[in-house]
Amino acid sequence: MSPAFEPDDVVSPVAASEAEIAFEGALRPRSLAEFVGQKKVRGQLQLLLDAAAIQQRTPDHILLAGPPGLGKTTLAMIVAQETDRPLRLTSGPAIQHAGDLAAVLSSLVPGEVLFIDEIHRMARSAEEMLYLAMEDFRIDIMVGKGAGATSIPLDLAPFTLVGATTRAGLLPNPLRDRFGFTAHLEFYETEELVRVIERAAQLLGVTIGAEALVEIASRSRGTPRIANRLLRRVRDYALVEGGDATLAVVQAALHLYDVDELGLDRLDRAVMTTILQRFDGGPVGLSTLAVSVGEEAETIESVVEPFLVRIGLLSRTPRGRVATKAGWAHFGVVRQSDALFGDDL
Template structure:
């Protein structure tokens, strides 16, 4: 079978699809009703006063819409948006350059704000509170601080680890929104809206199938939708119905509970190789051929949330639910702590 050469524009097209799927206004933003209502009041009140809104901190796991909300804030205000991240700002001078380039009313979005360097963080305190930065010129006893006034702006910080933010930085945000995982009904609505934007015909049962396997995360739901679209297109299905969605997701190794190859590999190693644990994280990572950070930050949070794995001081332990999910008989002497209702 002859294969055509890969079109380099396909990667740009896929990225454009992701951008197209983002809601553009708060009214289009499905899920997170409490945060959406609170944020809407903050923005509307600021617009009535004709002032820049208070600084906004958005916290929660990856993929829940923090970047999208930052874009929506700028769009609702009719303001410019500047985007950077904590790891990209290693020196105070880097932050000073970004801040001095802002126009009045702009929104500055700093992703992973908990990873700012200490000098940049200390400069940010003054910028957030007094809209001013002090740039140090020279070194040693002859160094001089030159104050630079900044136009009023709104900082939107995003973090997946709110506990790592220093208290003085956290306290300077006027509004903090905690984003939670989405329920399947909200995810099904997001899949429906995204399918309409992509021009995909998909029935209600298929939308529900994708929603249930999306780990409570819109980013994953949209990614799975695109894979179902690909499967339906290649297999010649005009409509993605439930059987098409199931076949596509099985092909991509996403099971009915949302576990992927890595998740099942971790559980399988824990249950079959280590008799349910306890086993250390580094040993568990080696057994599945992955980095420690990949197992601890990608697989474990979901497995713990699903009640399939438990962290203890002695190591990781599988629950009875993990054995049942894998179709394995649990040990008869399993601790009662990890038992659950049959």
């Protein structure tokens, strides 16, 4: 007979969700000293913050550029933490009118850190308002319409803008030039990811061996966010199976979640197999490829392609996407022309 459960034995969904949020917060470093990787960027940021503290002024505006998952949001939080200032979070897609930005800027307190994620997706009218705000801490509010419209200047409290973008090339030059410091975040090496995963495992209470750490790191696509996500799935697998996160457990868990030895997931393989099998290795255009795999073209271009190109499985040419020799070899697919005519051609 199974034991009866007392009310205290049942964990409510709300409590479980709050626990997961707490875990996510605990995984984020709270200082530049705790932040793993990006050594050059950390040194540059530390110098910028220290100089501002010595001069008793707000730090210069900061632009963080790089692929998703490398720590841009975490660095913005660290800037606020290290300067002991409040942090305001928003995103470019949420600012679709100049009035939206004016409401945010006018409510800032002196020295506050404003973080705008995906800043390249802001509305153009808001971008133009931001120019003056960043440079002179002032915005102009238009009152009225037509010939009777007047501009009323509104002074702002000094603030530090931290902008994050995955596509720095889409930012207009006037906006990019107003940032006092631009940091370009790079993908992580396996050794750095091992340190990230080891720290996260300690915080999550996961017992994991050295070989298992390297296995997760090598499949994380050079991205700490993916490394932490894979660690959580390994933790779940080990919890259900009733054991530690050994190398065999890691391999079994990642196989279950369709993450192969190179870190390719379901969508990566769908893109590559489509190019190899349906289009005989390419070239194939982006829109055609997107329709073939049933995915948005922007997702393929911004998420899938950069990784496949970086590890040498795919090449981008003026005529379209082309599989490389390494791509053919990894998937073990024979080119149709070779199968038909042999290697004499």
